[in-house]
Amino acid sequence: MVKQRNEIEEKYTWDLTTVFPSDESWEAELASLSTDVAKAKAFEGHLLDSANSLLETTDTYMSLSRRLEKLYVYASMKNDQDTREASYQEYQAKASSLYSDFGQTFAFFEPEFMKITEEMYQNFLQEAEGLALYRHYFDRLLKAKEHVLSQREEELLAGASEIFGAASETFAILDNADLVFPVVRDEDGDEVQLSHGNYITLVESKDRQVRKGAYEAMYSVYEQYQHTYAKTLQTNVKVQNYRAKVRHYKSAREAALSQNFIPETVYDSLVSAVHKHLPLLHRYMALRAKILGLSDLKMYDVYTPLSEVDYKFSYEEALKKSEEVLAIFGEDYLAKVQQAFSERWIDVHENQGKRSGAYSGGSYDTNAFMLLNWQDTLDNLYTLVHETGHSMHSSYTRETQPYVYGDYSIFLAEIASTTNENILTEKLLEEVTDDRTRFAILNHFLDGFKGTVYRQTQFAEFEHAIHQADQAGEVLTSEYLNTLYADLNETYYGLKKEDNPEIQYEWARIPHFYYNYYVFQYATGFSAASALAEKIVHGNPEDKENYLNYLKAGNSDYPLEVIKKAGVDMEQEDYLHAAFAVFERRLNEFEALVEKLGLI
Numbered sequence: 001m002v003k004q005r006n007e008i009e010e011k012y013t014w015d016l017t018t019v020f021p022s023d024e025s026w027e028a029e030l031a032s033l034s035t036d037v038a039k040a041k042a043f044e045g046h047l048l049d050s051a052n053s054l055l056e057t058t059d060t061y062m063s064l065s066r067r068l069e070k071l072y073v074y075a076s077m078k079n080d081q082d083t084r085e086a087s088y089q090e091y092q093a094k095a096s097s098l099y100s101d102f103g104q105t106f107a108f109f110e111p112e113f114m115k116i117t118e119e120m121y122q123n124f125l126q127e128a129e130g131l132a133l134y135r136h137y138f139d140r141l142l143k144a145k146e147h148v149l150s151q152r153e154e155e156l157l158a159g160a161s162e163i164f165g166a167a168s169e170t171f172a173i174l175d176n177a178d179l180v181f182p183v184v185r186d187e188d189g190d191e192v193q194l195s196h197g198n199y200i201t202l203v204e205s206k207d208r209q210v211r212k213g214a215y216e217a218m219y220s221v222y223e224q225y226q227h228t229y230a231k232t233l234q235t236n237v238k239v240q241n242y243r244a245k246v247r248h249y250k251s252a253r254e255a256a257l258s259q260n261f262i263p264e265t266v267y268d269s270l271v272s273a274v275h276k277h278l279p280l281l282h283r284y285m286a287l288r289a290k291i292l293g294l295s296d297l298k299m300y301d302v303y304t305p306l307s308e309v310d311y312k313f314s315y316e317e318a319l320k321k322s323e324e325v326l327a328i329f330g331e332d333y334l335a336k337v338q339q340a341f342s343e344r345w346i347d348v349h350e351n352q353g354k355r356s357g358a359y360s361g362g363s364y365d366t367n368a369f370m371l372l373n374w375q376d377t378l379d380n381l382y383t384l385v386h387e388t389g390h391s392m393h394s395s396y397t398r399e400t401q402p403y404v405y406g407d408y409s410i411f412l413a414e415i416a417s418t419t420n421e422n423i424l425t426e427k428l429l430e431e432v433t434d435d436r437t438r439f440a441i442l443n444h445f446l447d448g449f450k451g452t453v454y455r456q457t458q459f460a461e462f463e464h465a466i467h468q469a470d471q472a473g474e475v476l477t478s479e480y481l482n483t484l485y486a487d488l489n490e491t492y493y494g495l496k497k498e499d500n501p502e503i504q505y506e507w508a509r510i511p512h513f514y515y516n517y518y519v520f521q522y523a524t525g526f527s528a529a530s531a532l533a534e535k536i537v538h539g540n541p542e543d544k545e546n547y548l549n550y551l552k553a554g555n556s557d558y559p560l561e562v563i564k565k566a567g568v569d570m571e572q573e574d575y576l577h578a579a580f581a582v583f584e585r586r587l588n589e590f591e592a593l594v595e596k597l598g599l600i
Contacts, residue, residue: 002197002350002351002352003351004351007351008348008349011344012349013081013347014081014346014347014371015343015344016074016077016369019073019074023091026075033064033098034101037068037101040105040106041105045112047109047113048115048116051131052127054113055131058134059130062404065403068095068098068099070366071095071098072096072098073362074091075088075094076092076095078091079355080355080371083173083353083355085353096162096165099161100159100161103159104155104158107154107157108151110141110154111149111151133404134404136405149246167239167514168514171229171232171514174228174229180221181199182194182220184202184210184217185210186202186205186210187206187207187210195350196373197373198375199218201377202214204377208300208301212298212300215502219505219506222509226505227477229507230481237476238470240252251467251471252467252516253267256516260409262559263571266571267464267520270576271461273576274454277580278454280583280584280587281450281492285493287591287594298495298499298500299493299503305447307436308436309437311381318380319341321381324427325385329547333392333548336395337388340388340391343367345367345368345369346372347370349374350374356373357373358371358372359371360391362391368395372384379444381424382424385421386418386420388420389416389419390417392416393408393413393417394408396548397551397552397553398554404555407554408553408554409555412525414522414526414529417525419547421448425444426533426537428441429441435593436597438593442593445586446586449526449579449583453527454523455492456523458489458492459510459512459513459519461488462507463517464517465484466481482505485503486503486504489504524576527576527578532568543567547566547567549566550562550563550566
């Protein structure tokens with residue numbers, strides 16, 4: 001059975017006392033910050049009175065935002081470690097409410113700033129030296145001028161932020177705290193409580209009956225609650241479409257991508273490139289069926305490793321291997337990794353009520369914490385390296401940039417993490433000494449590419465389709481969502497939907513559909529990371545330096561420019577075709593090994 005939180009050894013839990021030493025100190029900061037946010041209302045109407053007024057207001061805005069992020073991060077992570085704890089649900093609710101108050105207080109900022117003339121802007125920059133720090137920040141704001149509303153309208157939107165986020169929060173509570181999954185049997189024939197944390201391990205089992213049992217049990221629950229999930233997802237889509245409409249964007253996608261100054265062609269190019277290369281995925285699926293000796297490959301068969309070499313990594317072994325792999329970036333990078341691993345930045349093991357999945361988080365003034373739900377698998381080693389990539393990106397950015405630029409766009413976020421994954425693959429293939437181990441590593445790479453490039457693009461296509469459907473007046477019932485998802489899944493995997501009825505409910509369990517056009521960036525990020533990993537492993541010292549500069553850049557430049565300086569032009573399709581070329585090359589090698597080892 002999954003352990004309770006208090007049964008987890010302290011060394012495997014993150015140390016949130018480095019954020020706030022106690023709950024009482026968090027509550028004191030909540031009270032103090034609430035007062036200071038309320039006082040900031042005095043700035044309204046005076047933003048452009050003078051250069052000094054603009055500087056003072058902007059400084060205050062940034063200072064309060066910085067404190068609020070830290071406050072929210074503590075509440076959020078406390079809640080994530082056991083979502084059943086009512087006190088930390090309350091903390092997160094209070095932090096969210098204060099975010100709403102903060103948004104309302106500074107709702108005047110952008111509308112007032114947009115009244116600045118070019119002449120006034122240039123004069124202000126000369127009159128107050130401190131404004132030079134914010135030049136790029138201001139330039140970004142001015143680019144969105146036509147989408148900024150009146151002050152009253154901005155206040156109304158800010159005030160509704162909690163309401164707008166209700167669908168996502170309802171999904172999170174239902175999915176993480178309220179759902180109870182059936183008891184299933186593991187490979188030893190023992191009964192185990194199915195959970196988000198152990199589902200992947202069970203569906204990767206070599207025993208087909210274990211895979212089938214876990215798969216059918218998981219989706220029986222989502223089938224039961226499909227109408228509730230359809231309502232929460234439909235509500236979330238309506239929120240995004242509404243926000244886009246009132247801000248004068250043509251679509252929710254345009255609104256989402258414009259936040260990072262990404263043209264929609266980048267999204268369309270990804271979907272187009274993936275569709276062109278679907279025959280490679282179908283070829284891999286057919287090979288998988290042959291290796292498994294199946295004439296009826298099902299969706300619950302697409303995750304089990306094909307290799308008989310069972311890579312198992314304890315958490316401690318995974319830490320050591322990660323350090324070996326990431327040493328390629330140099331002493332400074334490695335020292336940061338070792339700090340993260342030794343100073344309790346990571347919440348390692350699953351416990352009852354803990355948020356599912358994995359992430360890297362924190363704020364400008366905290367460690368770049370990581371949440372895991374550890375299982376002793378090769379895949380979890382990749383997850384550790386992936387999240388460490390995020391945390392190193394955050395650490396370098398926060399140490400190098402001032403707060404105003406001390407974060408990075410989500411478009412660039414997945415590149416650092418998946419570059420680490422690609423380098424891990426290179427390292428493992430370099431170390432391999434026998435064909436069967438090489439087979440296992442190639443199998444993992446092909447499955448990872450399938451899951452990150454193909455699968456996330458499938459998600460992206462589904463996400464865009466439901467936003468378009470809602471915009472066109474279609475009601476997103478569970479029946480509509482089931483049919484759309486099943487059709488897409490058949491197109492991608494080449495497996496008939498009639499033979500895989502449970503997969504139609506998969507959309508219901510994907511939290512990323514509440515992240516507002518996030519998922520496509522996993523696929524673009526992995527593809528860009530493939531090119532960067534090639535440069536880091538086989539290039540020259542300048543390539544590594546350019547990469548580290550990308551990690552340090554934060555929001556100091558536009559995202560496409562930041563990554564272009566690292567060596568990848570993501571407005572062209574070349575990086576996508578190069579990624580599929582790597583997939584095809586390794587698939588060719590994999591097929592040759594299958595023949596050599598006599599596996600079919």
